Amino acid sequence: MKTKRILVIDDDRNLTDMVKINLVATGKYVVCVENRSSHAMSTAREFRPDLILLDYVMPGLDGGDISSSLHEDPLLKSVPIIMVTALVSNAEMGPDGTSPRCGHLMMAKPVKFQNLLTCIEQQIAAHPVAA
Amino acid sequence: MPEEYHMNSCNPPSESYRLTDDQTHRLPVRILCIEDNEGDFGLLRAHLREARFDPSPSITRAKSLAEALQRLMNRQEHADFDIVLLDLCLPDSQGVDTFHRIRSADPSIAIAILSGNDDHDLAIDLVQQGAQDYLPKDALTPDVLMRCIIYAMKRQRYRVKLEKVTARLQRTTEELKLMQTQLMQVEKIDSLGRLASSVAHEVKNPLAAIQMGIDYLTMRCADTGEDVTQTLGIMQDAVSRADTIIHDMLHFSRTEDIRLVPCDLNELVNKTLRMLKHEVDRRHIDIKLALSNSLAETLGDQSKLEQVLVNVIMNSIQAMAHRGLLEIRTYSDEASDIPRDEGLREMNAMKTGDAVSIIEIRDHGPGIPDEIMTRIFEPFFTTKATGEGTGLGLSVCKRIVELHRGQMQVTNMPEHKGTLVRIILKAHSVPDKQQQIRSAAISLLTPLHPPL
Numbered sequence: 319m320k321t322k323r324i325l326v327i328d329d330d331r332n333l334t335d336m337v338k339i340n341l342v343a344t345g346k347y348v349v350c351v352e353n354r355s356s357h358a359m360s361t362a363r364e365f366r367p368d369l370i371l372l373d374y375v376m377p378g379l380d381g382g383d384i385s386s387s388l389h390e391d392p393l394l395k396s397v398p399i400i401m402v403t404a405l406v407s408n409a410e411m412g413p414d415g416t417s418p419r420c421g422h423l424m425m426a427k428p429v430k431f432q433n434l435l436t437c438i439e440q441q442i443a444a445h446p447v448a449a
Numbered sequence: 450m451p452e453e454y455h456m457n458s459c460n461p462p463s464e465s466y467r468l469t470d471d472q473t474h475r476l477p478v479r480i481l482c483i484e485d486n487e488g489d490f491g492l493l494r495a496h497l498r499e500a501r502f503d504p505s506p507s508i509t510r511a512k513s514l515a516e517a518l519q520r521l522m523n524r525q526e527h528a529d530f531d532i533v534l535l536d537l538c539l540p541d542s543q544g545v546d547t548f549h550r551i552r553s554a555d556p557s558i559a560i561a562i563l564s565g566n567d568d569h570d571l572a573i574d575l576v577q578q579g580a581q582d583y584l585p586k587d588a589l590t591p592d593v594l595m596r597c598i599i600y601a602m603k604r605q606r607y608r609v610k611l612e613k614v615t616a617r618l619q620r621t622t623e624e625l626k627l628m629q630t631q632l633m634q635v636e637k638i639d640s641l642g643r644l645a646s647s648v649a650h651e652v653k654n655p656l657a658a659i660q661m662g663i664d665y666l667t668m669r670c671a672d673t674g675e676d677v678t679q680t681l682g683i684m685q686d687a688v689s690r691a692d693t694i695i696h697d698m699l700h701f702s703r704t705e706d707i708r709l710v711p712c713d714l715n716e717l718v719n720k721t722l723r724m725l726k727h728e729v730d731r732r733h734i735d736i737k738l739a740l741s742n743s744l745a746e747t748l749g750d751q752s753k754l755e756q757v758l759v760n761v762i763m764n765s766i767q768a769m770a771h772r773g774l775l776e777i778r779t780y781s782d783e784a785s786d787i788p789r790d791e792g793l794r795e796m797n798a799m800k801t802g803d804a805v806s807i808i809e810i811r812d813h814g815p816g817i818p819d820e821i822m823t824r825i826f827e828p829f830f831t832t833k834a835t836g837e838g839t840g841l842g843l844s845v846c847k848r849i850v851e852l853h854r855g856q857m858q859v860t861n862m863p864e865h866k867g868t869l870v871r872i873i874l875k876a877h878s879v880p881d882k883q884q885q886i887r888s889a890a891i892s893l894l895t896p897l898h899p900p901l
Contacts, residue, residue, distance in 0.1 A: 330654040330657075333655075333658040333661065335658075336658045336661030336665065337661055339661070339665055340661055340665050340668075343665065343668065343669070402657075404649065404650045404653035404654060407692070407699060408692055409693070427653040427656065427657040428653060428660035428661075428688060429657060429660065429661075430664060431661055431664030431665070431668075432664065
């Protein structure tokens, strides 16, 4: 199976590193990390991800701003986005750790890797034409 | 224009006798003489006629305490009296008691005591207890009497006014104190909310990194031995616990709109008990249910009220350690003794007399010590060991119930026979769409979180 490209946009370096280590360890993904939200769009255009993990609260541009820009970008508008944010709690999530809110698929921090992985796989399967 | 009472020139007044109360304007002074002795009364009447009252006073006589009380009570037929001239020794009453009986019949009326003897100590005593004057009968002259009457009325009027103002001031002070307490509580919750949401966000990120670390190590070190598995298990527990605490904190501070739907409280109780069956069985708790068949429906957020019940019932169970009787009762009632909430003037706030549905949970534990009782609803106040409770449980419960515009009461049963928790919710009989929508939009504070 072809490896998929995942872009992680989050200002917390420790977290992005850990997500990357986990994803790479599965052998199924190539991961790019962007900790500066202001660089998110250019990194995304350059990296051409199959899926984006997006934080919401970041200094400068927040997840909402970036999500809007992604939807307006002809190359990136169909890339699935998973919002991983501390603004929601795990207690509010469904059994699979996700919850659709305001048009986004949300996951609460701290997210369990197994839940994240399942969600990523489902999203990529649901968007076969992406990238 | 105020009326003036002129005194004899030989007794020049040292102050104005101006009566400022408009009610007395041009009205004769109304005097009730309580005097059984014919000679004394005759003399008194003569003095009063001779004194330069303008207009001349109206004099009513009572020969006994009983007659006097009847005249004082019989307000519809007779005008109020301005002053009582009182002889303490009557056929049916003697001494200080006479004064107290008259005074309690009408505390607003001025009383001047006319006495056969000149008992200085008694005079001081009676004046301290509210008599306006104490005059020996043999020292009376028309002028002395008139001056005494006018001074007494004036002082009495000031006293009544002062008492009214004092009472109003006291009420206002109490209301102010209540408002201050409520304000402090709101401020506390508000600042706690801000703190909680910023701390929660700051803590969740490192927590998420730790979670990813645990997941990675679990994947990599699955077969390296019991110790590693145990260590990772403990770390996982710790992260989950921290996550729960943060969630509780946010839950407390967040003023999410509650979703009010018609709610069957009996069903809520049954459902909660099913959820807690394991804990109830494990601790050998007997449950006595008395659920009303005719319980009025309420509007509530099912899952939030469930959270309240779980918390309260768990507390009750824990209070009884092992074995014990837990009584749960539901019934309809009328709200009574609802304290005024100055900070919350809302149309749908609960008022005394409102139809309410009540869930009562009573345990047979040792009760809550007095010094703790006043603090049980304080955020972060806990008597439990670290890890067993965040101290948010009851404060969250209270807040949830208050978001329903309900009341939560915790009282000890007499003689340390357990604790009674009452959750009082407004009954909702006629479904009213508008009301539901309004109620659903209630929030105590402005939202602390940006909308997603």
